Amino acid sequence: MLTVDQARDWLLQRAQPVRTSETLPLLQALGRILAEPVLAGVDVPPQDNSAMDGYALRCADGSGPLPVSQRIPAGTQPQPLQAGTAARIFTGAPIPAGADAVVMQEMAVLQADGQVLFSQAVKPGQNIRRAGEDILRGATVLSAGQLLTAADLGLAASIGVATLTVYRPLRVAVFFTGDELTEPGQPLAAGHIYNSNRYWLVPELMRLGCEVTDLGIVPDSLSRTREILQDAAGLADVIMTCGGVSVGEEDHVKAAVEAEGSLDLWKIAIKPGKPLASGKVGQAGFIGLPGNPVSGFVTYQVLVKPYLQRCAGLQQDDTQPVAHYPAGFAWERPDTRREEFLRVKLVQQDGRWQLQRYPNQGSGVLTSCAWADGLVRLAPGQQVSPGDMLALIAFAD
Amino acid sequence: MLTVDQARDWLLQRAQPVRTSETLPLLQALGRILAEPVLAGVDVPPQDNSAMDGYALRCADGSGPLPVSQRIPAGTQPQPLQAGTAARIFTGAPIPAGADAVVMQEMAVLQADGQVLFSQAVKPGQNIRRAGEDILRGATVLSAGQLLTAADLGLAASIGVATLTVYRPLRVAVFFTGDELTEPGQPLAAGHIYNSNRYWLVPELMRLGCEVTDLGIVPDSLSRTREILQDAAGLADVIMTCGGVSVGEEDHVKAAVEAEGSLDLWKIAIKPGKPLASGKVGQAGFIGLPGNPVSGFVTYQVLVKPYLQRCAGLQQDDTQPVAHYPAGFAWERPDTRREEFLRVKLVQQDGRWQLQRYPNQGSGVLTSCAWADGLVRLAPGQQVSPGDMLALIAFAD
Numbered sequence: 001m002l003t004v005d006q007a008r009d010w011l012l013q014r015a016q017p018v019r020t021s022e023t024l025p026l027l028q029a030l031g032r033i034l035a036e037p038v039l040a041g042v043d044v045p046p047q048d049n050s051a052m053d054g055y056a057l058r059c060a061d062g063s064g065p066l067p068v069s070q071r072i073p074a075g076t077q078p079q080p081l082q083a084g085t086a087a088r089i090f091t092g093a094p095i096p097a098g099a100d101a102v103v104m105q106e107m108a109v110l111q112a113d114g115q116v117l118f119s120q121a122v123k124p125g126q127n128i129r130r131a132g133e134d135i136l137r138g139a140t141v142l143s144a145g146q147l148l149t150a151a152d153l154g155l156a157a158s159i160g161v162a163t164l165t166v167y168r169p170l171r172v173a174v175f176f177t178g179d180e181l182t183e184p185g186q187p188l189a190a191g192h193i194y195n196s197n198r199y200w201l202v203p204e205l206m207r208l209g210c211e212v213t214d215l216g217i218v219p220d221s222l223s224r225t226r227e228i229l230q231d232a233a234g235l236a237d238v239i240m241t242c243g244g245v246s247v248g249e250e251d252h253v254k255a256a257v258e259a260e261g262s263l264d265l266w267k268i269a270i271k272p273g274k275p276l277a278s279g280k281v282g283q284a285g286f287i288g289l290p291g292n293p294v295s296g297f298v299t300y301q302v303l304v305k306p307y308l309q310r311c312a313g314l315q316q317d318d319t320q321p322v323a324h325y326p327a328g329f330a331w332e333r334p335d336t337r338r339e340e341f342l343r344v345k346l347v348q349q350d351g352r353w354q355l356q357r358y359p360n361q362g363s364g365v366l367t368s369c370a371w372a373d374g375l376v377r378l379a380p381g382q383q384v385s386p387g388d389m390l391a392l393i394a395f396a397d
Numbered sequence: 398m399l400t401v402d403q404a405r406d407w408l409l410q411r412a413q414p415v416r417t418s419e420t421l422p423l424l425q426a427l428g429r430i431l432a433e434p435v436l437a438g439v440d441v442p443p444q445d446n447s448a449m450d451g452y453a454l455r456c457a458d459g460s461g462p463l464p465v466s467q468r469i470p471a472g473t474q475p476q477p478l479q480a481g482t483a484a485r486i487f488t489g490a491p492i493p494a495g496a497d498a499v500v501m502q503e504m505a506v507l508q509a510d511g512q513v514l515f516s517q518a519v520k521p522g523q524n525i526r527r528a529g530e531d532i533l534r535g536a537t538v539l540s541a542g543q544l545l546t547a548a549d550l551g552l553a554a555s556i557g558v559a560t561l562t563v564y565r566p567l568r569v570a571v572f573f574t575g576d577e578l579t580e581p582g583q584p585l586a587a588g589h590i591y592n593s594n595r596y597w598l599v600p601e602l603m604r605l606g607c608e609v610t611d612l613g614i615v616p617d618s619l620s621r622t623r624e625i626l627q628d629a630a631g632l633a634d635v636i637m638t639c640g641g642v643s644v645g646e647e648d649h650v651k652a653a654v655e656a657e658g659s660l661d662l663w664k665i666a667i668k669p670g671k672p673l674a675s676g677k678v679g680q681a682g683f684i685g686l687p688g689n690p691v692s693g694f695v696t697y698q699v700l701v702k703p704y705l706q707r708c709a710g711l712q713q714d715d716t717q718p719v720a721h722y723p724a725g726f727a728w729e730r731p732d733t734r735r736e737e738f739l740r741v742k743l744v745q746q747d748g749r750w751q752l753q754r755y756p757n758q759g760s761g762v763l764t765s766c767a768w769a770d771g772l773v774r775l776a777p778g779q780q781v782s783p784g785d786m787l788a789l790i791a792f793a794d
Contacts, residue, residue, distance in 0.1 A: 026581065027611075030600040046585060075577030075617075077588045091688070092577060094588045134762045141764070149792070150604065151767040154597025154690060158590075158763050162582025180472030180489055184423065185559025188443060190474045191491045193555075200551025203427040207547065214424075220472075291488070293551060323720025323789075360530070366555050367531055367538070370548040392720075395546070396793075 015310035032166035043132035056099035065115035102127035145315025167313035173236035175215035197242035225256035233282035243291020328354035331384035343372035412707035429563035440529035453496035462512035499524035542712025564710035570633035572612035594639035622653035630679035640688020725751035728781035740769035
């Protein structure tokens with residue numbers, strides 16, 4: 001059996017990142033992965049400006065009273081400040097040449113004679129935002145390989161960048177096999193089960209930003225499965241399925257992938273989980289998740305999602321921070337050979353957050369995945385006592 | 398000044414949740430908010446079935462050798478098991494009447510005479526998944542007011558539910574004011590700045606699942622702002638803008654909202670931040686964020702996002718768990734009157750995660766928001782020494 005880390009590393013090494021890019025307006029680039037770094041072509045802010053509504057003045061002129069020689073709203077260009085006068089100024093407006101401080105209006109009294117008197121000592125630089133204080137021209141503002149967040153797009157806008165070059169979305173084709181599978185909404189014949197894998201896997205891929213081709217349920221037939229694989233390899237970067245990859249006789253997926261390409265069938269020391277298939281069909285990668293929904297879901301989160309992110313062009317530190325919380329449960333009979341990934345939820349107990357585990361950790365129980373906030377990873381043989389500090393691998397919302 | 402908690406509570410109380418719902422196929426419901434609970438109409442699994450590929454038998458028949466009397470692939474209906482025989486069975490296939498255990502195939506040897514011999518003691522119930530083990534008929538599987546995740550959709554599918562009734566998306570109209578604002582991609586005139594607020598706010602609203610009407614930049618004119626407000630009130634549940642709500646003379650938004658509806662202008666003890674406007678125009682709510690991008694971004698995350706989620710129909714525990722990490726920085730001159738929200742990032746130092754703060758916490762620096770993993774909330778006057786444990790309010794990805 002492979003360890004979880006071995007399987008993960010092997011998949012990551014095998015990932016073939018998307019190379020094609022496209023240029024999009026900012027508001028279409030949310031959640032996409034940047035293909036080229038963004039450098040600042042300007043200083044931000046472009047010139048010294050006021051951090052407050054108030055009065056710009058020369059410190060040398062003291063606390064007044066001073067006559068008001070000009071008025072500088074945001075968006076205008078001021079005249080140089082005459083010595084011995086103050087300028088009415090508003091937040092974001094440029095500092096006039098000669099001025100070296102701004103006094104906020106709450107600290108200023110406009111006298112009956114039109115002169116302004118300041119109730120605060122004036123220090124040089126006070127309430128002035130300096131040109132380039134946020135970003136200096138030429139600085140790398142966003143890096144290739146990063147996932148674009150809302151704040152990133154705002155940052156790009158702040159330096160005048162209107163479009164970004166991002167990788168095209170990863171194309172993933174999915175299909176599902178098993179004559180016992182019935183689509184939801186249809187009556188359930190005896191011995192059949194509903195196809196739940198399609199309905200968690202496709203949304204997970206959508207949320208990851210993939211372009212999903214959903215080929216639905218394929219009959220348990222070798223020739224039909226081979227045809228589907230050929231079709232899928234022509235249009236997708238990665239082909240995924242659930243089930244059909246264990247050693248059972250009714251599994252045609254394994255034989256079909258071997259006939260159309262190549263396949264590695266792994267046993268991984270993971271619970272729930274264990275079987276995982278990885279291979280190639282034409283130029284496309286192939287991933288066969290276990291058919292059991294919980295096994296498939298956990299294997300996807302732990303092993304396959306990082307692989308797909310790498311394929312999509314994401315370059316990130318593989319070590320993600322995880323927070324630790326006390327266990328609110330005991331786990332006394334661990335698996336001695338496999339790492340276990342328990343489905344857990346954060347609950348508040350006496351004002352303190354602790355982890356609860358879903359009572360039934362059986363691998364048929366998809367309820368546990370919907371209920372959980374994330375996973376706790378236990379080493380083979382690792383017991384848990386209440387109060388033990390455990391790392392939470394949180395699911396994304 | 399209002400405290401942050403007072404402002405948040407006041408906004409949440411004022412939120413008017415969307416009442417209209419629509420029924421969607423599962424794969425269109427990701428990220429939507431459920432309007433009606435989902436009850437299980439079936440047991441999951443619907444009948445006892447095999448957890449393994451192997452042989453179903455009666456424990457009373459011991460470890461064999463037993464003749465193989467039938468073959469039960471998944472998706473078929475078995476005959477009752479003849480006493481003194483075993484049935485070849487596959488994962489997910491129904492247990493035949495009379496059988497009370499399954500032996501995995503790795504523990505079975507098929508002899509030359511066609512009989513099967515078991516190398517493992519057989520215990521009643523072994524390797525059988527029981528009907529209803531996952532979900533009992535009639536149980537509440539998903540609750541009204543919850544955000545639908547991928548696992549939730551898989552769970553709905555597993556009980557045969559093909560459509561879900563969700564609230565229609567929250568409609569939010571946004572506009573931006575300020576004659577100094579220039580759209581990215583345009584040359585920047587002296588004294589002007591790029592409109593960055595549009596490019597973080599619209600994506601944040603998109604990610605929240607809102608239907609956004611983006612009215613762009615409105616000239617600094619009272620009459621034009623009033624027209625825009627009238628238009629927006631006719632099509633949106635909530636109208637949002639950035640800037641124009643402080644006490645400066647150049648702000649027309651305040652006067653326009655007061656003329657077309659009602660407005661509360663708050664000073665909140667938050668840094669960055671402070672001014673926040675909340676009001677109504679017709680039936681629509683109005684939110685005026687501070688115009689400074691960092692102030693707007695932080696105020697949005699801390700105060701406005703929970704309000705919008707409530708408006709969208711989300712019913713959730715307001716107390717979200719936050720993880721604590723040691724500070725990797727000092728903060729020696731806290732604001733004495735306002736709570737501060739520092740932009741921080743998790744970094745690994747000697748194998749341990751700690752929080753670093755962005756060096757420039759000035760409110761003009763949008764870089765800090767793009768760089769940060771989240772916020773640290775400090776009470777007025779609260780200093781930080783390296784090693785202090787601080788709660789991280791993480792930004793969603």
